[in-house]
Amino acid sequence: MTKIKKSTTICKECGEDPTERMVGGLYKKNLLHRKMTKSFCKQQEILYSNHKLKPIWKECCGALNHYQVTLKKPKKDYPRYQT
Numbered sequence: 001m002t003k004i005k006k007s008t009t010i011c012k013e014c015g016e017d018p019t020e021r022m023v024g025g026l027y028k029k030n031l032l033h034r035k036m037t038k039s040f041c042k043q044q045e046i047l048y049s050n051h052k053l054k055p056i057w058k059e060c061c062g063a064l065n066h067y068q069v070t071l072k073k074p075k076k077d078y079p080r081y082q083t
């Protein structure tokens, strides 16, 4: 009988375990995950028009670390409403 070798996909650098995070674990190498993060960024940018989102991937294993939010500078001709 041969033992089924469990493939260890846990990252040695940061301890990221994809099997532990069935829902939250997103990876840069996964095209679908990249699309998901992109659409998430777009959604947020629609909700908050002055936000710019960028997914930050871990360099070691390519897992999604966080979303970097930068505030867009308001346009010069942005209408100002004075009270």
Ligand SMILES: [Zn+2]
Pocket: 011, 012, 013, 014, 015, 016, 058, 060, 061, 062, 063
């Ligand atoms: Zn890692």
